[in-house]
Amino acid sequence: MERTLLVCGTFRMNLTTPSCAAGGGLQLMDALRSELLARGLGWTVARSVCLGHCTIGPNLKARGGPLLHGCRPETAAAIIDRLLVEWPVEEEPAEVAADACDWPPPGS
Numbered sequence: 001m002e003r004t005l006l007v008c009g010t011f012r013m014n015l016t017t018p019s020c021a022a023g024g025g026l027q028l029m030d031a032l033r034s035e036l037l038a039r040g041l042g043w044t045v046a047r048s049v050c051l052g053h054c055t056i057g058p059n060l061k062a063r064g065g066p067l068l069h070g071c072r073p074e075t076a077a078a079i080i081d082r083l084l085v086e087w088p089v090e091e092e093p094a095e096v097a098a099d100a101c102d103w104p105p106p107g108s
């Protein structure tokens with residue numbers, strides 16, 4: 001399963017209201033991509049819409065994993081270290097051999 005980090009890159013309409021993009025969310029995306037590349041991890045980093053925790057951002061949601069708050073670009077390495085522990089890899093479904101089923105049924 002592809003691993004995706006959704007990073008909030010939202011600016012709020014009111015510039016006095018905290019937002020992830022104003023707090024470094026876009027720089028966080030770049031820092032995560034650089035760190036993942038350096039480690040040879042093929043995770044995807046994508047910009048997300050507001051995750052609903054604007055005052056404690058920048059926020060990051062690991063798809064199928066934890067939602068992290070206060071993620072700063074300078075902590076990208078620590079974020080990935082944490083996710084490697086807290087974001088378990090789902091088992092891929094076992095491949096079914098092509099000859100495992102009789103379809104079409106013999107004689108049909």
Ligand code: FES
Pocket residue numbers: 008009010011012018019020021049050051052053054055057058059
């Ligand atoms: S602006 Fe990022 S959670 Fe709302």
